[in-house]
Amino acid sequence: MLKKNRKICVVINNRANYARIKYFLKSAKSMNKIDLQIIVGASANLNRYGDLSKVMKKDGFNPKYNISTIVEGENPISMAKSTALSIIELSSIFEKIKPDIVLTVADRFETLATAIASSYLNIFLAHTQGGEVSGSIDESVRHSITKLAHIHFPATKRSKKFLLNLGENKKKIFLTGCPSIDILKNEKLNLKKDFIQKINNTKTNGNLNFDQKYIVLMQHPVTTEYLNAKSQINKTIKAAMELVKQNYQILWLWPNIDAGSDIFSKEIRKFREKNKKIKNILFYKNFSPEEYAIILNNCSCIVGNSSSGIREASYLGIPSVNIGTRQNNREISKNVINVNYSVQEIVGAVKKQYNKKFKKSYLYGDGKAGYRMAKILSNCELDIKKELNYLKN
């Protein structure tokens, strides 16, 4: 008897992972040939970031496994140990459910665990967003996963070219665009009253007027500059202070779990406590992928070092001020200004960007990446042997 279904296992480690992969999951779920199995781990499985499982269930997805893998500390050693725990858990699960394909998303430190568990168990590994370029440990992790993965879904032409440069097999590289764009294309991104109310209710500090313009601020630690974390976030805090004094409204989103997050969080909290009376800044933690897309789509400028300031913002035409090295060398559209860790540069760039509106850019895709990926994975050959393409030249 023929095996009908191809079992594809997707490991989702945080909210951004989910946002990026949601439309792939939708497409995969709708295809007869695919038996989709979702594993929720790392910070995606922590309630303190809001219950992602609930969000996923509302979207029609029922995770098969939830795994506890985050070692507390938010420092380099907890990153290493969390990765190890993740390998232990995932290898047992892969051995149990025997997927034909494992899909890992992008480049956070925990995703290397998925790549190791899968490739060591001789399971065909698919990877999104290979070939991109950034700073932080993500840069190393991304390319390290590329060398373990068996099929690649780059987001941009340059990324595709870089994957070829990295020695990957031309036939295993598919330029699909970034699946994080899919959500922007497929959902309505206007700010509704009840959502505004929700934000202003879960507030810590201010109370924003969403009839007026507002800035989205989100800055993650750069793990490879761990020792500078305190200084870096304080530059941004001072810039934010300057901006709120000049009556800009700021919606500040909390950082990821990475080495340095505890330091970032501590400094942000100190700042928040000291400035309880300021009303035009508001700190926010838990958003669903759609909520984040709406927040971004309606802001006047995104500031910080999230890749969404480059990726999603370019598609939406939102002005972006990118701080520091985390997105080093990443491909950008015209909407982005890169600045150093400097109060003056940050404030200056925000003012410059604030009133602009940019044309939609397709640099990171057209919003159909998820469907393309699902289609390809439902049919591709599952060959786990790898060979540098340099040998053929």
Add this chain to the structure above:
Amino acid sequence: MLKKNRKICVVINNRANYARIKYFLKSAKSMNKIDLQIIVGASANLNRYGDLSKVMKKDGFNPKYNISTIVEGENPISMAKSTALSIIELSSIFEKIKPDIVLTVADRFETLATAIASSYLNIFLAHTQGGEVSGSIDESVRHSITKLAHIHFPATKRSKKFLLNLGENKKKIFLTGCPSIDILKNEKLNLKKDFIQKINNTKTNGNLNFDQKYIVLMQHPVTTEYLNAKSQINKTIKAAMELVKQNYQILWLWPNIDAGSDIFSKEIRKFREKNKKIKNILFYKNFSPEEYAIILNNCSCIVGNSSSGIREASYLGIPSVNIGTRQNNREISKNVINVNYSVQEIVGAVKKQYNKKFKKSYLYGDGKAGYRMAKILSNCELDIKKELNYLKN
């Protein structure tokens, strides 16, 4: 006060690791600027392969830590879990001793643990034998480590070129040659009586006459062909049977711990039990690096899929028959014949090679690699930021 010493931590995971790195250790230890710290883990820390610590102590090295990281099973899942345990242990140790540099050797599955623990902790990572090419999971692991490492010591010109192709920084790539050649250059490799006696005493089965020619046979499982392990080793067993019938002498060395080793061992043991009366085959487990070098230097042909059949044998001019995919695409000298998993091909190639003697080849180095590496590491800049060299073109 100036920090005088540069603390370099070397993780040694198995006997081959040690053999390859011994002359680096010697050089490093002799340099004032280097504070050498050795960690012994994985199978190097298991007594069933002979007490490597004893060997190291005799050589003047005193490991700072011994770690227990091998999960039993010798299958894909135990490879993944052993890697995870290794990350847990090494990250704690690195945090404790805070090395300036971590050096990881080659490409076995556990070495990726060293690379993750080091790079996630922002410790400068040095890697030997990057840019080489082979089959098995080693192929993926090697390049994956390259993408985490900060400095590279390739063994060959092609490897150096491939590291550049892989996007590594030209200034961080040093063609040193392979340190495994150092031992061949620096030690006396003649067969002495007491060593012959030792081999014939620890014998299981035969009793070789070392005045006559003999074949060295060593075949490791190919982890990515795990399901074919039984069939593959049995081809070699049958070829060995054929050869001993024709009065060839065989010295068979035991396989590594890799997914499939249990299957290999079981088949070899079955064969051994059934053929207790055959006197011209002898199974051998524990050798020091020097002992192995001597055995190899004095044999008439090496058969199997150990990289030493390609690397060390080329320097020594020993004929080599390389079986199957494990050394896929590896650079070879004239001394190597590649054959498939086929009794006929193996036997045929051995007969062809048996009486030959080849010229010394410097493909894999001139025997000064360890010294060069130590010299470079004692002085190099310790910058942990990485950037694909494609961006500069």
Add this chain to the structure above:
Amino acid sequence: MLKKNRKICVVINNRANYARIKYFLKSAKSMNKIDLQIIVGASANLNRYGDLSKVMKKDGFNPKYNISTIVEGENPISMAKSTALSIIELSSIFEKIKPDIVLTVADRFETLATAIASSYLNIFLAHTQGGEVSGSIDESVRHSITKLAHIHFPATKRSKKFLLNLGENKKKIFLTGCPSIDILKNEKLNLKKDFIQKINNTKTNGNLNFDQKYIVLMQHPVTTEYLNAKSQINKTIKAAMELVKQNYQILWLWPNIDAGSDIFSKEIRKFREKNKKIKNILFYKNFSPEEYAIILNNCSCIVGNSSSGIREASYLGIPSVNIGTRQNNREISKNVINVNYSVQEIVGAVKKQYNKKFKKSYLYGDGKAGYRMAKILSNCELDIKKELNYLKN
């Protein structure tokens, strides 16, 4: 040559651990025969509870190892996994430093890891507070450790008797009193201005008047009633609400990391956010052992289910209202009223206790426990064989 020193390794897992053992550490450190080695792990190694290492350094202690062992989640599964990580780390450290004695404190879930690592490695294990009685998983953990430990330092006569009942060797049981009393005896416990200021500054919510009476409230989850956590904490929250309405001042201390802590924290945070304007309740997280002792010594009543409400409060003569099952069957002095999870009962008991002052009780010791323990451990025989005392009858 005679071995001069006895190497004693103490594992400290949280602030309460440290408070209880501080005077033992002082005594041990001062004794020539003892080489004291401190390991800081679990929540004691997490900054979000304030930097305990700093406190310890100020007290003259320099931890030899800091280990990251807490898996995030604050639920039953993270308790189990944290214990496992702790075993992995501690067994490596014990193997490295080879202590003659390991001392583990009391009964939190992570302490069982210390006991297993030590006893499996054949290291003599000392245990404080064995033979006591409570609810929660602590009850099982405590007696489970007793059965692995080689020497016991019970706090009370009943505890000593229960250790004998449990089959332990009479010669290995020493009634020392509880070392948590030592701190109360040896330090000045008056409220100073700068400390009052510090509390009111790190405030979330209120601003207490320390010239007036105040209640200390601290409630930890009962792990074995995990599913009732939300309901249980809300009873206390409502009671607190009732009391603040009636103008009682409350200083609320944050719960431990245990299964259910996340639920407790969430409910407390919700309550806090909704009642920002109430000024006579204040939430407080980080206190040193001395600070806690001072807070307790000067309050009018302690409410909740901390063992300090029974143990330390009895020595200080502070009225105590003990809620629910966590301290089930624990020995109490006259200062304690036990109540159910009931708003009415809690409020009623607080009012009853509020104006009382009780006589100092020596039920849990006279404040010299730490010294006695150090003295005994510096001399005792280190025999790791165990035998139920029932056999001798």
Add this chain to the structure above:
Amino acid sequence: MLKKNRKICVVINNRANYARIKYFLKSAKSMNKIDLQIIVGASANLNRYGDLSKVMKKDGFNPKYNISTIVEGENPISMAKSTALSIIELSSIFEKIKPDIVLTVADRFETLATAIASSYLNIFLAHTQGGEVSGSIDESVRHSITKLAHIHFPATKRSKKFLLNLGENKKKIFLTGCPSIDILKNEKLNLKKDFIQKINNTKTNGNLNFDQKYIVLMQHPVTTEYLNAKSQINKTIKAAMELVKQNYQILWLWPNIDAGSDIFSKEIRKFREKNKKIKNILFYKNFSPEEYAIILNNCSCIVGNSSSGIREASYLGIPSVNIGTRQNNREISKNVINVNYSVQEIVGAVKKQYNKKFKKSYLYGDGKAGYRMAKILSNCELDIKKELNYLKN
């Protein structure tokens, strides 16, 4: 809707575990109210001890999970780490399958992992063979598990009494007898030709004549006397040598994985290699529970320190010579002579016992334990609160 089934999860860690629990599994499987879930871990999941899964499948059991938890080394540290890995794996599985009851067998070091994972997750824990007495770390582990378990199935009256002494609830202690006796009662235990042939074929060394009498020898390391392992096993080896010289036949069964097994194995192997020509000693590794029962039932004397020499042998009336401290203070019938680690004592006792035949003893049960346990577990209350029974007196 009513929940029909009670989900009972049994963790089997080695062959002896399985032998002891097989008739419980049979009974449980046949009961409608029980949904039986089997997990195979530790050495039960290692092929080098023969494929237990195959044996279990033949018996009609289909393990739900196989877990890899043994860290190589066979020393104290690998015992600790294996226990930790086991906690990590089991807690994930328990969380996934949510059993109503977990059953753990006896007292090997890994069983404490089952007890921790279960009790920390608030799952009702059943334990067999509590209250017994022995030496080695098993003695501590057994009582430690008792203090975590919620229901107890002691094998003997004294064990039941000791469980009461240990403070356990009278209503939760059921004297069922030891389930290891069940197999002896329910299966035919005569030596068949094909089984004899199988033994003589898998032989290493001798070739026994099963028409004549033979001795069964099995000695495990005493973990708490780890440093004496080499000396201890060599006493037994010398005694064996003496006996074979005097023409006794010996069937020697391989030791368990415990701290010291590697040392034992090494010494036994050395002895075996040196005495290849001796024909009346034979080493044997892999037996099913039934095969072991047959071997034992037909031997003239069992020698060593396996509990089966005391437990099963007493039921079968087989003479037994028990060496050293491992079975310290265990209840014995008349069939047992205890001796020290002394060549002379061992040889003397064997000669004394050799021709005896003892009456069947019911000390360890009547062969219906498994059924009783299943019956009780299908109906008992599942209350996880524990309270020392001393409080009621």
